[in-house]
Amino acid sequence: MKWCRFQSGRTVAYGIIEDDRVTEVAGNPFEAYTRTATSSLLSQVKLLVPVIPPTFYAAGVNYREHVTEMAQRRGVKPEFPPQADVGYRANNALVAHDEPIVIPADATDQVQYEGELVAVIGRRCKRVSEAEALDYVFGYTIGNDVSERTWQRNDRTFWRGKNTDTFKPMGPWIVTGLDPDDLRVTIRLNGVEMFSYAVVDAIFGVRQFISRMSQYLTLHQGDVLWMGTDGATENMKDGDVVEIEVPGIGVLRNPVVRARA
Secondary structure, eight states: OEEEEEEETTEEEEEEEETTEEEEEEEOTTSOEEEEEEEEEGGGSEEOOSOOOSSEEEEOSOOHHHHHHHHHHHTSOOOOOSSOOEEEOOGGGEEOTTOOEEEOTTOOSOEEOOEEEEEEEOSOBOSOOHHHHGGGEEEEEEEEOOEEHHHHHHSSSSTTTTTSTTOEEEEEEEEOSOOGGGOEEEEEETTEEEEEEEGGGSSSOHHHHHHHHHTTSOBOTTOEEEOOOOSOOOBOOTTOEEEEEETTTEEEEEEEEEOOO
């Protein structure tokens, strides 16, 4: 199934997408819901971030080529994590498909995309095995972990380098019933393919992350886990358009705007 959050007039609701239409539901996809009689053309509603997560998790340094490239740019030896390493992002940074990524006026030119698969947790998850882990995933969507590299290197935390408003596009919807190991992420800047990678090439996959996290943290329905990116990432500038595509899910597209001082 293909699930979205959308706005039509003053109504904000979850919906089920079938072909070119979205049917509003009463309730939410994680618990009980019923289809309503309200159906609209998808083109006539505003897509919102598909879920507002209780907790926003992010896999760190999870693809070898990306880790190596970032280390080379810093002039250091790449270090690969011995175990799945978890970080956090902030909900204030979330924006939906087609909404702008706004680069602050005082940011450097080192503002870069990171196209990622996003796993959405479907039910309470605690101390599960790797074999069980995918049973707790509701579905998958797409994220762009926009990063201001100078702030990322120099600030004590990622508070602005990763979490500035609009730096976390996510969407356009959630698709259920997928195997993450079958998926591929392609990143395009202004229509030019910049990199494409197989999700299965991650150092640690969705199963490993969820199992390890659940030994220490209780995961709840609606939590999201961004799985990291691969390859070199390049600068985005005012007027650019970045697209992250995962066949089987869709395309997350966002224009880039630099704020004026």
